Amino acid sequence: MRQFIQSLAAKHDFRPTHLLEILRAVQARYHHIPADAVELLAEALRIPRTRIIDAIEFYSFFSLTPKGRYELLISDSITDHMLGKQELMAYLADKLNVAVGEVRSDGVVSLDNTSCTGMCDQGPAGLVNGYALTRLDRSRIDQIAELINGEIPLEEWPAEFFEVDDNIRKPGLLLNSQTAQGEALKAALARGFKETLAEIDKSGLRGRGGAGFKTAMKWRFCAEEQQVERYVVCNADEGEPGTFKDRVLLNSFAHQVFEGMTLCAAIIGAKQGFLYLRGEYLHLHGKLQATLAERRASGLLGTGILGGAVDFDIEIRLGAGAYICGEESALIESLEGKSGIPRNRPPYPVTSGYLGRPTVVNNVETFYAASAIAVHGGDWFAASGTEKSQGSKILSISGDCAKPGIYEYPFGTTIRAILEDCGASDVLGVQVGGPSGTFISDQEFDRKLAFEDLATGGSFIVFNGNRDILAIAHNFTHFFAHESCGFCTPCRVGTSLLRNQLDKITGGHGSAGDVVALEEICRLIKTNSHCGLGQTAANPVLTTLERYPERYQSRLKKISFEPGFDLDGALETARRMANRNDAAAHLQQTAAEHE
Numbered sequence: 261m262r263q264f265i266q267s268l269a270a271k272h273d274f275r276p277t278h279l280l281e282i283l284r285a286v287q288a289r290y291h292h293i294p295a296d297a298v299e300l301l302a303e304a305l306r307i308p309r310t311r312i313i314d315a316i317e318f319y320s321f322f323s324l325t326p327k328g329r330y331e332l333l334i335s336d337s338i339t340d341h342m343l344g345k346q347e348l349m350a351y352l353a354d355k356l357n358v359a360v361g362e363v364r365s366d367g368v369v370s371l372d373n374t375s376c377t378g379m380c381d382q383g384p385a386g387l388v389n390g391y392a393l394t395r396l397d398r399s400r401i402d403q404i405a406e407l408i409n410g411e412i413p414l415e416e417w418p419a420e421f422f423e424v425d426d427n428i429r430k431p432g433l434l435l436n437s438q439t440a441q442g443e444a445l446k447a448a449l450a451r452g453f454k455e456t457l458a459e460i461d462k463s464g465l466r467g468r469g470g471a472g473f474k475t476a477m478k479w480r481f482c483a484e485e486q487q488v489e490r491y492v493v494c495n496a497d498e499g500e501p502g503t504f505k506d507r508v509l510l511n512s513f514a515h516q517v518f519e520g521m522t523l524c525a526a527i528i529g530a531k532q533g534f535l536y537l538r539g540e541y542l543h544l545h546g547k548l549q550a551t552l553a554e555r556r557a558s559g560l561l562g563t564g565i566l567g568g569a570v571d572f573d574i575e576i577r578l579g580a581g582a583y584i585c586g587e588e589s590a591l592i593e594s595l596e597g598k599s600g601i602p603r604n605r606p607p608y609p610v611t612s613g614y615l616g617r618p619t620v621v622n623n624v625e626t627f628y629a630a631s632a633i634a635v636h637g638g639d640w641f642a643a644s645g646t647e648k649s650q651g652s653k654i655l656s657i658s659g660d661c662a663k664p665g666i667y668e669y670p671f672g673t674t675i676r677a678i679l680e681d682c683g684a685s686d687v688l689g690v691q692v693g694g695p696s697g698t699f700i701s702d703q704e705f706d707r708k709l710a711f712e713d714l715a716t717g718g719s720f721i722v723f724n725g726n727r728d729i730l731a732i733a734h735n736f737t738h739f740f741a742h743e744s745c746g747f748c749t750p751c752r753v754g755t756s757l758l759r760n761q762l763d764k765i766t767g768g769h770g771s772a773g774d775v776v777a778l779e780e781i782c783r784l785i786k787t788n789s790h791c792g793l794g795q796t797a798a799n800p801v802l803t804t805l806e807r808y809p810e811r812y813q814s815r816l817k818k819i820s821f822e823p824g825f826d827l828d829g830a831l832e833t834a835r836r837m838a839n840r841n842d843a844a845a846h847l848q849q850t851a852a853e854h855e
Contacts, residue, residue: 602745751790
């Protein structure tokens with residue numbers, strides 16, 4: 261082990277900033293992070309072992325205890341539930357003879373849930389040893405179980421198990437305007453980099469991650485910082501359930517995305533860039549590395565790009581299963597090899613980002629759009645959309661519709677038009693912007709896709725009239741409780757309280773007072789949390805409760821009193837210690853005893 265750890269650390273130049281990449285390699289080799297590996301890494305990287313353990317415990321793809329040689333993680337997103345995921349999970353556990361959350365006794369396989377894998381248009385989906393599995397059904401599960409029980413290497417599994425389709429259903433302004441390699445950089449070089457920034461400003465391009473900050477303004481702020489060393493970061497950690505557009509852009513339009521990053525670097529004076537790729541997109545890693553190598557060979561990355569004075573290169577860093585790292589300051593912490601705890605702001609990344617240096621962080625779609633604007637000009641982009649929301653928006657559409665996939669619309673398009681295009685009928689509501697966004701009812705379909713109305717990072721989940729509103733809110737609330745980084749008390753404790761309170765109501769044990777308490781918890785989380793995760797964690801409850809209060813009321817208990825404390829449950833520890841489970845070791849408690 262010592263030789264492996266030493267060579268691994270040397271491969272990464274003994275840099276603590278590469279801790280996640282190193283831990284991913286250790287996890288892949290040993291199917292967990294052994295205690296000896298922690299000690300050896302602390303010695304090799306010259307960092308405290310506590311920092312390494314903190315990272316292991318923070319990221320869900322790492323483990324201090326052994327997992328199976330085949331580690332199966334099945335997506336627990338609401339879209340997977342809608343496609344029968346729960347029944348398939350039970351079937352898979354039975355076929356593999358392993359309980360969910362456990363490792364089989366022979367150590368061959370482990371099975372567990374994971375958050376959304378970004379395959380919502382081709383679920384139920386999952387991961388095996390980090391690689392995407394799509395379109396799971398009983399037939400495919402039968403084959404997977406046979407392959408695992410036969411200990412067949414992944415390289416010999418059927419290729420169709422790992423197929424991930426783009427499913428581009430409706431291309432628009434950007435997806436229809438593909439540009440040749442180097443075209444954006446050549447256009448910017450001919451026009452001038454300052455003049456190209458002015459074109460991006462004229463275009464009205466705003467960040468496509470959902471926040472909508474003006475792209476040109478962010479780049480200008482960073483360029484004006486006095487420090488010489490600057491960085492460009494592409495945020496490809498799209499962890500919002502229901503979002504998968506960045507996966508498609510990186511699969512089929514990576515050159516344009518990298519070109520946008522290089523354009524930004526030329527404008528702000530950066531020499532180093534990072535693509536922070538979510539861990540669930542491991543299947544894209546090799547292809548993206550090949551694209552970078554091709555660009556270096558073509559003189560579009562590296563020293564003296566296009567024979568000019570621009571020096572810039574891009575490094576890919578993989579995440580390890582943490583939704584919070586989609587928040588830009590948490591992402592930067594992760595890039596530095598730490599747990600992804602959001603920073604206090606100000607200072608903002610354009611002033612103090614990666615390693616304390618000025619840093620531009622934009623998402624995949626933003627860089628893709630910037631490269632197109634460099635070619636076609638600001639007026640071309642601004643001609644689409646609305647006065648306050650110029651250009652187009654790429655949507656990831658999934659759920660109850662005939663044609664899930666990627667759609668691009670000019671801002672200002674109505675929700676009704678989008679639903680017609682994707683083949684949705686009998687629609688109860690739409691979750692716009694993922695769990696952190698807004699649930700709109702069937703009375704709001706004339707609302708528009710725009711920053712001034714319905715802003716979104718790209719997630720668009722459709723629910724028909726047969727769906728249970730509380731089940732939707734239940735799934736989203738459990739997601740936020742699981743993904744809270746734990747840094748601040750309002751979010752750490754509040755999301756758990758919110759989850760438990762909603763569980764009580766969905767289970768039919770809630771009263772009118774519990775709904776009032778639910779709203780109060782929502783208010784406390786929303787107004788007191790440290791970062792965007794906590795500030796939006798209550799949205800699934802607040803937006804569904806506002807629109808469908810009668811559905812919450814219908815789930816409330818009918819009896820006047822119900823015990824709030826489970827006496828028999830409280831004795832469970834004592835029963836285990838006494839090794840007893842007979843009738844005399846149990847207490848029966850009923851509402852009638854307390855009336």
